[in-house]
Amino acid sequence: MNQNQIMGAKQNILIVGLLAFLFVAIGFVLKEKGENPESISGQSGIPDEINFNFNVKPILSDKCYACHGPDANKRKAGLRLDIESDAKAELPENPGLYAIVPNEASKSELISRIYSDDESAMMPPADSNLKLAEHEKGILKKWIDQGAKFEPHWAFVPPKKADIPKVKDESWPKNEIDDFILSTMENKGMHPADPASHEKLIRRVSLDLTGLPPTLEDLDKFVLGNSEFNFEAIVDYYLAKPSYGEQMTREWLDVARYADSHGYQDDSYRTMWPWRDWVIHAFNENMPYSQFLTWQIAGDLLPNATKEQILATGFNRNHPITQEGGVIDEEYRSTYVTDRTNTLGKGIMGITLECAKCHDHKYDPITQKDFFSMYSFFNNVNEKGLQMDAVQAKNRKYYADAPFITIDSTDLHGVLSFLNMPDTTAINVMVMDDSSHREAHVLSRGNYDAPTDLVEPSTPPAIMPFSSEYPKNRLGLARWLTNDQNPLTARVYVNRLWGMIFGQGIVKTSEDFGSQGALPTHPELLDWLAADFMEHNWDIKYMIKKIVTTATYQQSSIINPEKEKQDPQNIYLARGPRFRLGAEEIRDYVLTTSGLLNKEIGGPSVKPYQPPGLWEETNAGGNRGILTSYVPDTGDKLYRRSLYTFWKRTLPPPSMAIFDAPNRDLCEVRRQNTNTPLQALALQNDIQVLEGARVLASHITENTHEVSDAVKRLFNSILLRNPTDEEMEILSEYHEEYLTKFSENEESVDQLLSIGQYEMGSSDPTETAALMMVAQVLYNLDETITKE
């Protein structure tokens, strides 16, 4: 391996290896409880006091567990290093030798093997493609010399509130979170940034809590209002908006792999949008997260379940369903049950359960039997797999595979009154039921046709045993998940809330809290938040408010060179977050600032502009299903929030996919945040952006007398701040150039003003077109599409 590994004592360092076309990023965040930077001995990167969870386990897991870990079938030499008693026992194949002799590295076989040059003895073996760096060897050696203490995996211990750390600058913290953040910063010799300006802060919090920029009116009201700047009241204002529920739902739709089509090859239509409307409703009602989960996992099993509770279980039917002719039903049924199990693992528990489907987990204490015990919770659904192919389904308007509930107009006056169902024809929505009891087995190699041992519904005991008081069904599973001793559920969700706000979670790998996942950068804070969340009855709005009212959140995001050098990824949060908006937020930003946004909530998904021909070029041909050609909607349906954009799995809306939206085939909890030329093209040439520029330009032109005022107002509308003199100069010059140019070029003016369906107002065409050019510049600025 051509990896030059150098330890960064303070943060991740990018190393350009010598031989390397490889740019090997070896990030190694030294974190330990009660962290003390003085104890880090410079470049060698070996702390004075070794912590098992934070220093040792990541090495053992990544480099040793594959052969000496939880997977019994692959275990070599009978040595198991993830369990203390086994790790310290006499080696079964080498009597008299011990892998680990506490306090005596020199007598520990583990140490002699990792330092060995002898290919027949060295560990990891030469053919494993794995290699220990020198500092990793050093850590293991020192750990053994310090007594080889084991600890349970941090994420499997129920979170508890540690004492709030003492900080030097007591005037800075606004709540407990700040104490944790500042204490770490002070330990690192870092200082918080100045507070963000009020304009920036309002823009930031509005985007975070509602996914939309603030209106100019709100901005004026809050910043220029006569009373004192009251940030807490502003937070409450945004939390109370219905757009808050939409923003929270956006994230949950990725977790739930929500789509408006079945996926797989014919990928025809399904009616799951009422479930999506329920999610919006639940967030806006501030349903406790524990209840939110319980209803989605087991709403149908609650006593006297209401139709709303049953609708919530649509969560577990959002997976793709094949309509391909000639499939073997049981193969796919097993695939669906697996998908539910994996989604539970990744989306709710933050554990890679799926790794234990074909064999015991290689890194985490989850056996294959554990996997199928979880699987068995979802195995009793009265589903038959394929019931109709896309052609039949189209002819018979069959858009939901059984089991489903039927929703008709009578429901709209009852418990489902939150549904936005303009067409009152009854529709079917797929839900869970357990009316088809099946025995569940471990499936050999995960194959549907190779059942072995019988299993019962249960949960991995290493995480938390399944209480005998729980019913052995999904309701029991929900009880287990939402028990306040469950070590994962609250941690995983607060970590994601944190990630939504700061750009990355306290545990960066929000999908994996296991041995191979990233370590928390602020472990005590994460635990404090998780415990606090549960103490407050899993109150999501409370938690969000707690986070955004911190001084940490309210810092300016300006990056000075020193901070850039010290903490390029902003792990220690010595400045405010700054990152590109998500796909939906970018489009919604244009709709909002241009005044086009249609604020209607919920209802069947809509079809905004999309480059023509995409569905037609890739569909299965002719008449298979009803999603073979894309016909954009007209009128104000074009301007709904992006949350409502029709989602066809095999060809997701390109304006979303280009900005890193997943395709929704699988549960996703963390989107990439890339920066590509295709994004530049989309922002320049997507009809929706161009139309937004036109409509805003037209509106401002109509309502402004002075040309220079027009540019300023445009700037205010899009950037939500005043331009600097320099910025005004650049833009005014540009504007004037086009005023002149367009006054002699009617054709260009006509062409530009004909983009998009929205009707032109009575503004002067030349002025409008010139201002539209300026608006296009502004919509393409980094600042515009960035939360800062």
Place this chain on the structure above:
Amino acid sequence: MDLKDEIAKEKLKINRRHFFSKLSVGLGTVALGSLMVPDLLKRGGTGLDSEMLKAGIPNFAPKAKRVIYLFQAGAPSQLESFDYKPLLRERMGEDLPESIRNGQRLTGMTSGQDSFPLVGSFADFKQYGQNGTWVSDFFPHIGKVADEICVVNSMHTEAINHDPAITFFQTGNQISGRPSMGSWMSYGLGSENQNLPAFVVLTSRGKGNSQGLYSKLWSSGFLDSKHQGVLLRSGKDPVLYLNDPDGVSRSDKRVMLDKIADLNHKHYDEVGDEEIHSRIAQYEMAYRMQMSVPEVMDIKKEPESIIKMYGAEALIPGTYAANCLQARRLAENGVRFIQLYHQGWDQHGNLPNEMAGQAKDVDQASAALILDLKQRGMLDDTLVIWGGEFGRTNYCQGKFSPDNYGRDHHPRSFSIWMAGGGIKKGITYGQTDEFGYNIVKDPVHINDFHATLLHLMGINHEQLIYKYQGRRFRLTDVAGNVVSGLMA
């Protein structure tokens, strides 16, 4: 200095160039190509969980520098193309012996059939080239380039339905979510060019019964999305959002980009985020794409002799022939992985008629591509692959008659061919039994195929690794053996 060092040195040079050009003020000169190499401007590296684990790639001198994959979506019948089985004609209508089927699971489309009548090829076969390669009369042009190609009659897979089978072929796994082959190449080898993506996709469709395509087939999965395949489309907007709106000229666009860059620079001065520089560079790359893509896609300057080689359809945008010609142009311009899909090969019924049409769509242009690459000296380092996602049964699906029949999906054996970059010329590799049902010699699993493909590109398939969700992933997952018998 050994070869490996030399390669590494070259790579380092290239990357230094990228590195310094990015640091210089002239961000306008940064190439789109660096889209495809690790992004040095990305703050703090690639991150803890996405560490790059490419060990010294290329691991050895590559035989091929680029791939053109002519994917025949829907699964063309091997029995009417390259796997000649006269016995099936002799025993036309007889039931498939149970000893031959030997427990093979059937799709839901034929599992209910009372009998499995064998059916011989409607098309006759002839032998071509120095080694007498058998090719059916549906593919006379391909027959004529038999000395350039290597027919593999012993491909096999586990999947029996289209979606999992094609997903397996493209990503090494039946379940979606893994990176596509082209994305792995882009990740492992970066881009060879300055103005175009490393991985592009072209689609076309015949008149035969077809199956849908899905963007997941060219998805980068868990790899950075810069490695995603870029769909090049026929018509006025070859890359999504490539065209400026009417009313905005090229010079208008240049001025606009300069204003955007000016304002972005000013904002950088204020907030100090390197991501802004990266954004400015991406806008420049986008501009360069706007100029270079239409140029590459414009076949007007191709001489008549070339059009004649590929066939008149090459002049009709969006046809398979046009895409083949396009593929050659993209290859010339340094695109690493060019993925074509031609839909329409799913002949459950009406096979003789439909397959004749499908073959006509692809025969001449596929062969022309080989000849065209050869005459330009590019065949030696361009790997061309032709084939579908599985095979078709030797027995009839539905109503049987010798001149109108269908074939169901068959995973146990099927045929593809390869040519160019490091592939043996003029041979037929692997063999099925006389029923054309089971492989009797030299089986090639899809994992083996992937391992071989990577090998030809200079990559040890066990060392092209990406760590995601705590696990080390490969295109070949935990399997795959390089098939040396295929390589020259």
